[in-house]
Amino acid sequence: MGSFVSDPEKEKLETVISIEGLYKSFDDLQVLSGIDLILHRQENLTVLGRSGSGKSVLLKIITGLLKPDKGDVYVFGKRVDKISLTELNSLRLRIGFSFQSGALYDSMNVYQNLAFPLTMNYKNIDRKEVKRSIEEVLDAVALSEKIYQMPADLSGGQRKRIGIARALITKPEIMLYDEPTAGLDPITSVEIIDLINEVQHKYNTSSIIITHDLTCAKNTGNRIAMLGDGKFLQVGKFDVVFSSNDERIKGFYNYNFIQ
Amino acid sequence: MKQKGQIRRRYIFTKNLDSSLTDIYNGFKFFVQFFKELFRKPFYFRETVNQTFEIGIRSLGLITITGFIVGFVFVKQSRPSLESFGATSWLPSLMGIATVRALGPLVTALITAGKVGSGIGAELGSMKVTEQIDAMEVSAINPFKYLVVTRVVAATVSICLLALYCDFVELLGSYMNINSVEGISIQTFLRNAFSSIYFLDIFTNVIKAATYGFTIGMVGCYKGFNATQGTRGVGMAANKAVVFSIFLIFMEEFIIVQIVNWIRYL
Numbered sequence: 001m002g003s004f005v006s007d008p009e010k011e012k013l014e015t016v017i018s019i020e021g022l023y024k025s026f027d028d029l030q031v032l033s034g035i036d037l038i039l040h041r042q043e044n045l046t047v048l049g050r051s052g053s054g055k056s057v058l059l060k061i062i063t064g065l066l067k068p069d070k071g072d073v074y075v076f077g078k079r080v081d082k083i084s085l086t087e088l089n090s091l092r093l094r095i096g097f098s099f100q101s102g103a104l105y106d107s108m109n110v111y112q113n114l115a116f117p118l119t120m121n122y123k124n125i126d127r128k129e130v131k132r133s134i135e136e137v138l139d140a141v142a143l144s145e146k147i148y149q150m151p152a153d154l155s156g157g158q159r160k161r162i163g164i165a166r167a168l169i170t171k172p173e174i175m176l177y178d179e180p181t182a183g184l185d186p187i188t189s190v191e192i193i194d195l196i197n198e199v200q201h202k203y204n205t206s207s208i209i210i211t212h213d214l215t216c217a218k219n220t221g222n223r224i225a226m227l228g229d230g231k232f233l234q235v236g237k238f239d240v241v242f243s244s245n246d247e248r249i250k251g252f253y254n255y256n257f258i259q
Numbered sequence: 260m261k262q263k264g265q266i267r268r269r270y271i272f273t274k275n276l277d278s279s280l281t282d283i284y285n286g287f288k289f290f291v292q293f294f295k296e297l298f299r300k301p302f303y304f305r306e307t308v309n310q311t312f313e314i315g316i317r318s319l320g321l322i323t324i325t326g327f328i329v330g331f332v333f334v335k336q337s338r339p340s341l342e343s344f345g346a347t348s349w350l351p352s353l354m355g356i357a358t359v360r361a362l363g364p365l366v367t368a369l370i371t372a373g374k375v376g377s378g379i380g381a382e383l384g385s386m387k388v389t390e391q392i393d394a395m396e397v398s399a400i401n402p403f404k405y406l407v408v409t410r411v412v413a414a415t416v417s418i419c420l421l422a423l424y425c426d427f428v429e430l431l432g433s434y435m436n437i438n439s440v441e442g443i444s445i446q447t448f449l450r451n452a453f454s455s456i457y458f459l460d461i462f463t464n465v466i467k468a469a470t471y472g473f474t475i476g477m478v479g480c481y482k483g484f485n486a487t488q489g490t491r492g493v494g495m496a497a498n499k500a501v502v503f504s505i506f507l508i509f510m511e512e513f514i515i516v517q518i519v520n521w522i523r524y525l
Contacts, residue, residue, distance in 0.1 A: 092399040093399050097394070099390045101389055103393065116398070117398040117399070120405075121399055
C-alpha cells in the first residue's frame with residue numbers, strides 16, 4: 001500500500017481536499033470502505049478503477065451531492081457534509097465539475113448553458129462581462145464557433161469540451177473530471193487530455209480526474225490512485241503504482257493495454 | 260412446493276407494500292419541501308412566467324377542440340331526455356351548471372394531465388438521468404427551486420386560466436348546437452345558462468382547477484425528479500405522472516364535491 005503523498009515536498013503545499021476514512025454504501029452494496037485522500041493545490045490526481053468501483057460516487061461526495069455514511073471530507077478546510085447549504089454553495093462555486101456525458105442543458109444553446117451559472121449566481125453581473133467570460137472559456141476549449149449551437153447538434157467530444165467550459169466559467173480552483181475520455185475516439189481522447197493539462201496550467205487548478213483509461217491517467221495525473229474493493233490499492237506516480245505486485249492492479253494494467 | 264409459492268407471494272406483497280409506503284413518505288417529503296422552498300429566496304419570476312406561458316400555450320389548441328366537442332356533444336346527448344317531457348328550454352341552464360360545476364375543470368385537468376403532466380415528468384426525468392440536475396446543483400443553483408417550484412406554480416396558474424377558457428369554449432359549443440336546433444339568441448342562451456350559477460359555483464370552479472393544476476405539477480415533478488434506470492426510467496416517469504395525476508384528480512373531485520355540497524345546503 002503506497003503512501004497518500006508520494007512526494008514529501010508536496011506536504012508543504014496547501015491541501016485543498018482532504019478525505020479521511022470515507023465509507024459509502026447503497027442498500028447492501030458497500031461501494032467505498034475506508035478511503036483516505038489528499039489533494040494539493042495545483043496538483044492533478046487521477047483516480048483509476050473499474051466501472052462500478054465507486055469513482056464517480058467519490059466525486060459526488062466531494063461536491064456534497066451525496067452524503068458519506070462515515071468519514072470526514074474537507075474541501076478548503078470545510079467539512080462538506082456539516083456545513084449549511086449557503087456555505088456549500090459558495091464552496092461549489094470554487095469547484096468545477098465536468099460530467100461524463102457533459103450534462104449540458106438540452107433546452108439551452110451553448111451560450112445559455114455557459115451563461116446560466118453566472119447569471120444565476122451573480123445577480124448584478126453585467127451582460128458584457130458574461131459575454132466576455134463565455135468567449136474566454138470557449139476560446140480555452142477551442143470551440144468559439146459553436147457559441148449559438150444546441151447541445152443536440154454537437155459531437156460527443158464537443159459536448160465534453162463545452163461541459164469543461166461551463167465548469168470553468170466561474171473560475172474554479174478545483175476541477176473534477178468524471179470519465180473525461182469515456183466513449184471518445186483515440187484522437188479526441190488525446191485532445192481532451194491536452195485540454196485537461198492546458199486548463200491546469202492556464203487556470204492553476206487542482207484536479208481530480210476519474211477514469212479507467214490508462215493513457216488518460218498516465219498523461220494527466222501527477223499522482224495516480226488505484227481504486228479497488230472500495231479502497232485505494234496503491235497511490236503514487238504512474239510507474240510506482242503499476243510496478244506493484246497486487247494482482248488486481250496487474251490485471252487492470254494488462255487488460256487495458258491488451259484492449 | 261406450495262409452501263414455497265406462499266412464501267414467495269408473501270415476500271412480493273411485503274416488498275410492494277414497503278415500496279408503496281416509501282413512495283408515499285417520499286411524496287409527502289417532496290410536498291413539504293415545495294412549501295419550504297416556495298417562500299424562500301431567490302424567486303425565479305421570469306422562469307415561472309415562461310413556464311406558465313409554455314404550459315398554457317402548449318395546451319390551448321387541445322383544450323379548444325376538446326371543450327367545444329364536449330359542449331356540443333353534451334347538448335346533443337341530453338336533448339332527447341329533455342325533449343320527452345318538453346323541457347328543451349332547460350338545455351342552456353343544464354349546460355351552465357354542468358360546465359361550471361364539473362365539466363370545465365375536469366376536462367381541462369384530464370387533458371393537461373396527459374399533455375403537461377407527462378411533459379414535465381419526461382423533461383425532468385430526462386434531466387435527472389443525464390445528470391443535468393446534478394450539474395445544476397454543483398453550479399450552486401437549487402434545482403428544486405428552479406425546476407420544481409417554478410413548474411408547480413406555473414401549472415397551478417395556467418390550469419386555472421385554462422379551466423375558465425374551457426368553460427367558455429364548452430358553452431360556445433353547446434350554444435352552437437342549441438342555436439342550430441332551437442334557434443335561440445346568444446343573449447337568451449347566456450341569461451338562461453347563468454341563471455342557475457352562483458358565486459360558490461364560480462369559486463369552486465377556480466379552486467378545483469387550482470387543485471388539479473397543483474396536483475399535475477407536483478406529481479409530474481415528483482416522478483421526473485425521482486426517475487431512475489436511464490431512458491426506461493424517463494418513459495416510466497412520464498407514464499406514472501399521467502396515471503397517478505388522473506387518479507388523484509378523481510379523488511380530489513370526489514372530496515371537493517362533498518365539501519361544496521355540504522356548504523351549499525348549510
